[in-house]
Amino acid sequence: MSKKWIRLFSSKSSCLNILPIVVGALGSGGLPLFGLVPLSNAESLSQKDAKLEYVGIGKPSFLKVHGESKNGVAQLTTTPLDAAGNQTVKGTVTVALATFSSGIALRDKHTQEKIFESAQFPNALLTLDELKFLQSKKGTIDFSGTLNFHGVTKPVKGTVEITSQIGKLEYDAKFSIQLTDFGIKPPEYMGMTIQNNVEIEAKGKAVASN
Amino acid sequence: MRTFIALGIAIYSFIPHAAHAFPEMIRHGYVNCTTCHISPNGGGVLNDYGRGLSKELLATWKSEDESSTEHLAAYGALEHTSVQKWLKLGGDVRSLYLYQNNPYFTEGQTMxxxxxxxxxxxxxPVTVAGTLDYQNNSNLTSLSKFSSSSHYALYNVTDEFSVRVGKFIPAYGINTADHVSLTRTGIHEGQFFESYNAELSYLTDRYSVFVTGIVDRPATFGLESESGAAVQGSYSFSETNKIGLNVLLGNSDHQSRVLAGGFGLIGITQRLMFMTEFDVQQVSPSAMPRYSGFLSTQKASYELWDGIWGFAVQEYGITQFAVPLTQSQVYGIGFQFFPRTHFELNVSWEKILSPVFASQYYDYAWLVGHFYL
Structure with missing residues (x-):
């Protein structure tokens, strides 16, 4: 086993980080073993600095809490254009919750310990269901998928803007979640309560991974 | 005209007021003043969250002990008491070293x-708030040595809507801490111009609207008492920016005025901040021709280190377009230092050109030490 693989599997979080890549590769890479899209027709794209952002609004003053993750891993698979100019994409974005920062150290500490409980649930995994899009048309389209967060997997729906070129795909997906759906009580701190509804954005640029 | 001269000299001889409101917090996404303050348009008593931010975001040094109560009112004297939940306290003491060097005198004084x-x-949903003030230099103004600059009742109808009645600063422009900027003194708004009002406010994460009926702004600084109305609307975008427009109509016994302007709070980064305000004022005296003027203030601030700010100020004003003598230009630099929660130091040096007072630039500098309870 190469040093690289040893490094990837050397910690719990690394294992979990690589898991969706493996799952993504198996599921969407179209290995003939699973009888999915033939490998020759699919293009694997990946990204090592994918970003997940959240925006929560606190009342009573409507303050915005904006956190950003770092070094997320995106693994996407696209199919070639069909006769009508459509493509499909599916895949995963995985982020380590410990990398989230909102710009205030104490708030991040509380978020990690009391909300994310990132020691127990180190990663969030967004899985995008197969999505058909017209390559030549820019704009937002609806998507569906699942989000595994805080030990709970729930379906999510939102909009995504995709720009696809050969060997490259830019994405900007937006959706919202209810904290209580993921077993999280809306946090309250010094008279400020974050609303149950939190906006999530996943964006980045994945490139051909070979 | 004489009123303007008297007012300008009186206020510039007067003293800068240190931080009450701190709109620079918008760079962290705090677009509404109520994040930190009880008052919908900022200033005055801090709420619990504001106390927390005074430690986490403003101070250079802080206790690493999360259970520390040093940032709370009176260092947490009310903590663990039954009144702590509903009684919020505050207070300020400010000392000043003021230096002036102009064609008529050079003077430094401490007080x-x-x-x-x-x-x-x-x-x-009801809040009642008030302040009792002591002014050391009341001989320079018409202010009493002891007075109450603010006292009001606030009813939060919903999370968004609130109604307030009492004495406070109407929402107009940026409610900055200082009271020497042209866009405060020149328009007779801000500290020392508090009025008796009825206010309806609507606040969300993107929009805020204030509608204020000004019942009476008591006579002060040689100005007649005034009544009127003010409307302010603002829009927040990209989480750390806010722009707004406002208009104020004022009536007194011998004149009326229309004041209109805009402002912007731009959080460029989490350390770099830009503020701008501009106002156009038309005054219609009953026994004199109508006149108009323009006032603007720009301030760029940069947090050099946690709690240490450097800033630069530029101002331009002309209170009567037809009278060039009423122009003012101000260029200033300074530092603001929040060493530890409850403490602030503010040092500023300005070069001012105000032909109505002197024909050449003169120096105006101050060092303010501020302790807030």
Missing amino acids: VMQGNVEAAVVLS
Whole structure:
């Protein structure tokens, strides 16, 4: 086993980080073993600095809490254009919750310990269901998928803007979640309560991974 | 004209007021003043969250102990008491070293300039707040040595809507801490121009609207008492920016005025901040021709280190377009230092050209030490 693989599997979080890549590769890479899209027709794209952002609004003053993750891993698979100019994409974005920062150290500490409980649930995994899009048309389209967060997997729906070129795909997906759906009580701190509804954005640029 | 001269000299001879409101917090996404303050348009008693931010975001040094109560009112004297939930206290003491060097005199003086105690009783959805002020230099103004600059009752109808009645600063422009900027003194708004009002406010994460009926702004600084109305609307975008427009109509016994302007709070980064405000004022005296003027203030601030700010200020104003003598230009630099929660130092040096007072630039500098309870 190469040093690289040893490094990837050397910690719990690394294992979990690589898991969706493996799952993504198996599921969407179209290995003939699973009888999915033939490998020759699919293009694997990946990204090592994918970003997940959240925006929560606190009342009573409507303050915005904006956190950003770092070094997320995106693994996407696209199919070639069909006769009508459509493509499909599916895949995963995985982020380590410990990398989230909102710009205030104490708030991040509380978020990690009391909300994310990132020691127990180190990663969030967004899985995008197969999505058909017209390559030549820019704009937002609806998507569906699942989000595994805080030990709970729930379906999510939102909009995504995709720009696809050969060997490259830019994405900007937006959706919202209810904290209580993921077993999280809306946090309250010094008279400020974050609303149950939190906006999530996943964006980045994945490139051909070979 | 004489009123303007008297007012300008009086206020510029007067004393800068240190931080009450701190709109620079918008760079962290705090677009509404109520994040930190009880008052919908900022200033005055801090709420619990504001106390927390005074430690986490403003101070250079802080206790690493999360259970520390040093940032709370009176260092947490009320913590663990039954009144802590509904009684919010505050207060300030400010000392000043003021230096002026102009064609008529060069002078430096030190004084304890101001002190006040503030309290708010928060029985949601109703809040009653008030302050008792002490002014050391009341001989320079018409202010009493002891007075109450603010006292009001606030009713939060919903999370978005609130109604307030009492004495406070109407929402107009940026409610900055200082009271020497042209866009405060020149338009007779801000500290020392508090009025008796009825206010309806609507606040969300993107929009805020204030509609204020000004019942009476008591006579002060040689100005007649004034009544009128003000409307302010603002829009927040990209989480750290806010722009707004406002208009104020004022009537007194011998004149009326229309004031209109805009402002912007731009959080460029989490350390770099830009503020701008501009106002156009048309005054219609009953016994004189109508006149108009323009006032603007720009301030760029950069947080050099946690709690240490450098800033630069530029101002331009002309209170009567037809009278060039009423122009003013101000260029200033300074530092603001929040070493530890409850403490602030503010040093500023300005070069001012105000032909109505002197024909050449003169120096105006101050060092303010501020302790807030």
